[in-house]
Amino acid sequence: MAFHEVRFPAAISFGSVGGPERRVEIVTLANGFEERNSPWAESRRRYDAGVGLRSLDDVAEVIAFFEARQGQLYGFRWKDWADFKSCAPNDLVAAEDQLLGLGDGVRRVFQLRKAYASGGQRQWRTVRKPVAGTVLASVAGDPKIESLEFSVDLENGLVTFTDAPDLDVEVRAGFEFDVPVRFDTDRLLVSVESFRAGEVPNVPVIEVRI
Structure with missing residues (x-):
């Protein structure tokens, strides 16, 4: 798998939101009981790095990081401050x-x-x-x-x-450990005017299996 052994800027990921995701398949039977099953042995983490952006310098750093990873092509390390x-x-x-x-x-x-x-x-x-x-x-x-x-x-x-x-x-x-992730988007949409007005761009990141 294409992976770069480099960590996403920790100062920016510090303000991000995210955590574990589980996939559970639920079938409701005619009698109202449920059958539940999960095809995943382990959870998968998702994060939004956009929440951690505090300045235009942060935006520039994320854009450079995104370009260097060629969008979703290369995975990278992520510090989950809530669980590392x-x-x-x-x-x-x-x-x-x-x-x-x-x-x-x-x-x-x-x-x-x-x-x-x-x-x-x-x-x-x-x-x-x-x-x-x-x-x-x-x-x-x-x-x-x-x-x-x-x-x-x-x-x-x-x-x-x-x-x-x-x-x-x-x-x-x-x-201590990092989470192997990749960007979960092929494009970053950033408006300088909107950012200065307090609107945070969406920068989705998702864990990858290794």
Whole structure:
């Protein structure tokens, strides 16, 4: 997939609106009961970057970014300020934040992921775009050293340990991450007069599967 490993200006995405989207197919039966099913294993995020534009300089920066990505052609990184850590937003990332799996004495590669839990239910989200320098890892509660005891694939969110974790020990990690997205429009409509009058242009962005 065509993707540029560059982040949308974080200062502009800070003021954006958006979040997860689910697709649920609902069939209402003749007796009034419903059958519900979802073809998506994971949610998909949508955002509107236009809300974060505060000046004409911001507009110019977004136009340049849009042109460099050739509109919808190339994906890019997006910082979701409401959800960009393996922990709670106000907490510090720790090596034991998220369970990646259990060791088997052979497997050395683990996919980063984040759990969302509520009411006894847990939903896992695959994390493909960790932020460089933020990934912390531990095996059986023992913190590991990046570049010496493990490495991180920043393009796919894979953690590779130098030595395979022992059988049944917990492999955990903490990290910051971006969302892989693309523009969800082929054109940007910006009026300088309207912008100065307080009208915000629409700049839709949508998550892409990797």
